[in-house]
Amino acid sequence: MSALLEARDVVKRFGGLTALSEVSLTVERGEIFGLIGPNGAGKTTFFNVLTGLYSADQGAVVFDGKPLSAAPHQAAAAGISRTFQNIRLFANMSALENVMVGRHVRTHAGVLGAVFRTGATRAEEAAIRSRAAELLEYTGLSARAGDTAAHLAYGEQRRLEIARALATDPKLLALDEPAAGMNATETAGLKKLIERIRADGVTVLLIEHDVKLVMGLCDRVAVLDYGRKIADGAPAAVQRDPAVIAAYLGGNAEAAHAP
Amino acid sequence: MRLPASQAGKLAVFTALALLLAVLPFGTEALLGRSWVRVIDGALLFSMLAIGLNVVVGYAGLLDLGFIAFFGIGAYSYSLLASPQFGLHYPFWVLLPLGAVVAGLFGVILGAPTLRLRGDYLAIVTLGFGEIIRIFLVNLNRPFNLTNGPQGITLIDPIRIGGFDLSKTYEVFGMKVAAVHSYYFLFLLCVIASIILSLRLENSRIGRAWIAIREDEVAAKAMGINTRNIKLLAFAMGASFGGVSGGLFASFQGFVSPESFKLMDSIMIVCMVVLGGMGHVPGVVLGAILLTALPEGLRYVQPLQQSLFGRVYVDPADLRMLLFGLALVLMMRFRPQGLWPSKRREHELKGEA
Numbered sequence: 001m002s003a004l005l006e007a008r009d010v011v012k013r014f015g016g017l018t019a020l021s022e023v024s025l026t027v028e029r030g031e032i033f034g035l036i037g038p039n040g041a042g043k044t045t046f047f048n049v050l051t052g053l054y055s056a057d058q059g060a061v062v063f064d065g066k067p068l069s070a071a072p073h074q075a076a077a078a079g080i081s082r083t084f085q086n087i088r089l090f091a092n093m094s095a096l097e098n099v100m101v102g103r104h105v106r107t108h109a110g111v112l113g114a115v116f117r118t119g120a121t122r123a124e125e126a127a128i129r130s131r132a133a134e135l136l137e138y139t140g141l142s143a144r145a146g147d148t149a150a151h152l153a154y155g156e157q158r159r160l161e162i163a164r165a166l167a168t169d170p171k172l173l174a175l176d177e178p179a180a181g182m183n184a185t186e187t188a189g190l191k192k193l194i195e196r197i198r199a200d201g202v203t204v205l206l207i208e209h210d211v212k213l214v215m216g217l218c219d220r221v222a223v224l225d226y227g228r229k230i231a232d233g234a235p236a237a238v239q240r241d242p243a244v245i246a247a248y249l250g251g252n253a254e255a256a257h258a259p
Numbered sequence: 260m261r262l263p264a265s266q267a268g269k270l271a272v273f274t275a276l277a278l279l280l281a282v283l284p285f286g287t288e289a290l291l292g293r294s295w296v297r298v299i300d301g302a303l304l305f306s307m308l309a310i311g312l313n314v315v316v317g318y319a320g321l322l323d324l325g326f327i328a329f330f331g332i333g334a335y336s337y338s339l340l341a342s343p344q345f346g347l348h349y350p351f352w353v354l355l356p357l358g359a360v361v362a363g364l365f366g367v368i369l370g371a372p373t374l375r376l377r378g379d380y381l382a383i384v385t386l387g388f389g390e391i392i393r394i395f396l397v398n399l400n401r402p403f404n405l406t407n408g409p410q411g412i413t414l415i416d417p418i419r420i421g422g423f424d425l426s427k428t429y430e431v432f433g434m435k436v437a438a439v440h441s442y443y444f445l446f447l448l449c450v451i452a453s454i455i456l457s458l459r460l461e462n463s464r465i466g467r468a469w470i471a472i473r474e475d476e477v478a479a480k481a482m483g484i485n486t487r488n489i490k491l492l493a494f495a496m497g498a499s500f501g502g503v504s505g506g507l508f509a510s511f512q513g514f515v516s517p518e519s520f521k522l523m524d525s526i527m528i529v530c531m532v533v534l535g536g537m538g539h540v541p542g543v544v545l546g547a548i549l550l551t552a553l554p555e556g557l558r559y560v561q562p563l564q565q566s567l568f569g570r571v572y573v574d575p576a577d578l579r580m581l582l583f584g585l586a587l588v589l590m591m592r593f594r595p596q597g598l599w600p601s602k603r604r605e606h607e608l609k610g611e612a
């Protein structure tokens with residue numbers, strides 16, 4: 001079987017700034033793939049291209065054997081789901097409702113079904129609710145089901161985003177700095193959760209600054225620096241790569257980037 | 260059969276409410292006179308409008324300042340097909356659904372070009388749309404006389420259900436049931452239906468998608484919501500409530516002209532929704548009732564001034580706008596979530612304060 005995700009020479013520019021410069025990478029089915037790099041390296045931009053929020057200026061992304069179309073809602077339908085670096089929950093909806101929204105793309109009820117409360121709609125609605133409750137349980141949030149998302153603690157909000165993303169039945173779960181702002185205990189819990197998600201058959205693409213977490217969790221990592229991929233491979237090998245060390249230490253990166 | 264206490268309580272409240280609503284128009288007429296029954300009828304029509312606008316503004320978070328246009332479109336589509344204007348006289352059960360569909364289509368026509376706009380920009384475009392519709396209604400009498408221009412359309416058919424003509428007075432159990440009463444019951448049924456419809460939509464996959472878009476459009480997209488279609492659906496659904504309300508209005512009045520569909524009316528409906536409690540159906544109905552009834556109450560101020568001071572210092576119409584503005588400012592300052600907000604909205608605005 002082909003790789004789950006294959007990005008080829010993806011370029012994304014913002015005016016004069018090249019946020020992604022011919023980035024190519026391959027994510028295999030069932031792996032946890034880390035995407036790391038210093039601040040402003042283009043990691044989030046890569047996610048945005050992947051999920052259709054931005055369209056690439058050049059290059060192509062093939063997902064599950066098919067080229068990805070640009071529309072964001074189609075990325076979710078195709079099986080890519082994500083969380084956001086700066087949490088984007090539906091703040092005034094309850095935790096349960098947030099996850100229920102995630103079921104949208106896998107369900108069908110329309111206006112007529114809603115208005116007439118047909119048997120099919122009621123059955124679907126019940127299924128949405130129970131699946132959402134299941135995912136809250138899965139992410140350890142059952143106790144907060146009825147609480148407004150905005151009132152959840154920071155770490156809980158991050159996990160709720162994961163539950164909501166899982167509700168779309170993704171093949172690829174893209175996590176943008178899920179451990180940001182978490183304490184050590186929460187991070188350990190998160191690590192377990194991600195391992196469990198992978199064990200349940202979902203491929204994970206992970207952006208993370210927490211080096212320990214990345215090294216402990218990922219099968220492979222790619223390193224971005226100033227929009228360019230400077231290394232990829234097994235975590236231990238990448239960690240020793242001089243280019244990577246230079247990038248993280250500041251090195252000549254500034255000079256190399258100058259136009 | 261014995262009911263659990265809470266259920267029995269509910270039943271009692273329900274029965275009391277039903278009885279109250281049944282005697283309301285007669286009691287009002289006996290106490291305050293017939294003009295107040297008309298006010299109640301108007302409040303019911305505005306309730307439907309507020310429920311419709313609430314779908315667009317309250318659920319989907321799309322500010323629409325031209326909503327009265329859909330009321331006008333509903334009123335005219337009824338009028339043109341049930342009046343001497345073209346000699347057509349279709350029955351109401353064809354025309355009211357048709358009004359919903361036509362208004363819904365116009366909702367999509369308005370929605371389509373504005374999909375990328377939000378907030379202030381959307382408000383300005385919808386405001387323009389409302390005016391464009393009114394100006395069309397004024398000017399579509401040449402070269403072909405479609406709308407009869409500023410004179411409007413007269414002699415619109417009343418609603419007839421079987422052999423029962425709602426515009427005539429009947430005697431029921433010794434009570435005189437006039438047009439204002441018959442229409443009251445029809446409007447009441449329509450409002451109840453609108454409330455049920457709206458609540459069912461709110462608590463459905465579609466309603467959640469609307470609210471998700473209001474909360475965070477980017478996240479909604481990432482969840483696979485086709486925001487374009489779902490927003491258009493909000494415009495269409497909201498507009499169709501307006502269309503039905505317009506058709507009812509036309510048949511009740513027997514006369515429509517572009518005068519009834521002005522910007523001020525659009526703003527009024529927005530105020531009903533905001534004041535009542537955006538996104539909360541009972542709240543917006545309350546808003547509609549209050550904002551229809553209060554200005555009528557101000558009519559008494561004129562004779563009051565006359566008797567107190569011997570002359571009229573403030574014209575009631577001016578006073579109305581003055582108090583209205585004051586009420587809005589006070590609301591925004593002290594109770595931005597509205598008089599009767601949904602739990603969700605309450606959290607949101609308390610959080611900001």
Ligand SMILES: Nc1ncnc2c1ncn2[C@@H]1O[C@H](COP(=O)(O)OP(=O)(O)OP(=O)(O)O)[C@@H](O)[C@H]1O
Pocket residue numbers: 014017019037038039040041042043044045046085
């Ligand atoms: N919408 C945008 N418009 C203009 N520039 C942007 C936009 N989004 C990102 N950028 C720029 O693109 C570059 C890459 O940003 P990106 O957010 O992808 O970095 P990142 O690797 O996620 O960094 P961090 O670790 O800080 O999250 C940055 O210089 C950023 O300022």
Ligand SMILES: [Mg+2]
Pocket residue numbers: 043044045085
């Ligand atoms: Mg980032």
